Amino acid sequence: MSIYQEQILQHYHNPSNNGILQNSTHSSSRNNPTCGDKMRIDMIIKDNKITDISFSGEGCAISQATASMLTEQLKGEKIEKLNNMTKEDIISILGIELSHARLKCALLSLETAQKALNNPKYNEKR
C-alpha cells in the first residue's frame, strides 16, 4: 500500500492549523537534519488545556500531513493527552505503515509539540 493515501494528500494540500500563533504561551522548533525538514509548533495553554495550536515550517507530505492531523487531534484537549502520545498513536492517526526513514518525518510534529510542552519558557525569537 502506498503511503500517499487520499486522506494524507488532502491534509498535505489543505492543512489545518497551519501558521504562527503570535500570542502563544508555548512554542518550539525542531529540524530533521537528514532531509532538511523544519517544524515549528505554537500552542496557547490555559489551565492545562491546549486552547489553540498551530504548526509551520517546511517539509515533505508526510511531515506536513501528520502535523495537520496531530494539531486537529490536540486542539481543545488536556496537555496530558499530548504528554502521553507515542509513536504508536501517530501510526494509528496516519493509518499507514512507514519505513524507518519516513517514520522520522511523521514523528517530527509530535516531538516538536512535546518539546514545547516541556519547555514552557522556551520562546524562539523569529
Add this chain to the structure above:
Amino acid sequence: MNTINTEKIKKDFQIFKNKPNLVYLDSGATSFTPDIVVKSMDEYYYKCRANTSRGVYELSEKATQKYEKVRRKVKNFINANDESEIVFTSGTTASINLVAFGLKDTLKHDDEILITASEHHANLIPWQRLVNNENLKVLNISSTGEIDLDEFKNKISKKTKVLAIAHVSNVLGTIYPIKELIKIAKKNNPQIITVIDGAQSVPHIKTDVLDLDCDFLTFSAHKMCGPTGVGVLYGKKTKLDKLTPLFTGGDMIEEVTFKNSIFTEIPHRLEAGSANISGVIGLGSAIDYIENIGIENIRNHEIKLLEYATNKLKETFGDEIEIFGPIDTKKRSGVISFKFKSYHPHDIASILDSYSNICVRAGNHCAMPLHNEVLHVLATTRASFYFYNTKKDIDIFVKGLKKVEQILK
C-alpha cells in the same frame, strides 16, 4: 572506444536476477557488486583464511600475498610511483581523517586550509577540527557549479597549507579542473599540500596521480563495484612519510618498550591492526572488473546517459525541473541533482520507489552547507548513473516523475 553491452553486463550481477524490475539510480551512494567480486572474497574465506604479515605458515603467507598483490594493482590503476604509496583504509572518510590528523602536528595556528563550497561533509569536518574557523577558507561555487579561477588564484597564498577538494562533486556532478588547480596552487605556494577526494571520480573517470600531481588521493571500494568498508589513501612517499599515524597498535611498529615505540615504514605504519583482508581482495577483483570493461568506455557510456536524461527531463518537464550543476556534459559526471516543482525530495523518492521500483537519493547528500548556503534549497533529489544503467532506466525514471506529479498535483 567500445560501446557497453548492458544486456550482457547485467548478467554479471546476481542482484539484477533477484530484482529484475529494479531501476537503480543511486550508484553515487554505493554501486552494485558483480558476482565475481563476491566470489573472490568467498575464496579468501574458503581457501586462505589467515591473518596477513603475522603467521610464518603457508596459509598466512598466501593471504599476505593476495593482500599485497592488490596494493600493486591499485598502484597501477591510479598510476602511482610505488606500491608503498598505497594505504588501505575503511573508506574515503577514514582516508581523509588519516591525512587531516596526520598533518595536525605540522600545522601552525595561522596556517590556512582551502576547500570548496561543494565539499562532502567528509572533506569538510576533518578540516574544521584542524584550524580556527577564520582560517578555513571556502571557495565559492557558481550557479552552474563551477570554480572561478581568478578567485582561486587569489585565495591561495603562502599561508595556505592545505588544498582539500573533491575531483567530482557528489551533488553537482562537476568535474573540477584538478590538474590546473594543483598547478596554480603549487605555483602560488610550492609547499602546499593537495588532498583530492576521489570518491566520485575514481570509479568513473581515468585518474592518474602523476599526471594530476596531487599529494594525496582518497577513494572508496564500494562506489566502484567493490565491497563496503574498504578504501584507499594514496600519498606521495615523501608526504605519507610525514603523517602522524591516527591509529597505533599492532603491525605498525619496529620496536616497542613500555616507555616508547618506534613505528615501521609506510604503508604499514598507517595500517594499524588486522586489515579488512577479504575487502581488500574484493577491491582488487573490482579493479580487474572495471579495467576489463574499460574506464574510458564507462565514462563514454555515462556521458550518453547524461545527455539523454538531461534532454528528456527538459523536454518533458521544461522549467518545472531545475537541474543543478554544469550544463556541459564534458564538465559533468553521471550525476543529476534536481528540484521538481515544489515537491519535497522525500516525497519524490518515496513515490518513485513505491510505484516504479526506482532508487534515487533524497536529502542533502552529506553536503548541508552547499544546499543551505549556495543552492538555497532544503534538499535535492539525486539520480546517479553507472555503466549498468540504460536509456530504458531513464525512460522509466521520467515516467515515474510523471506519476509523482499525478499524485502530488
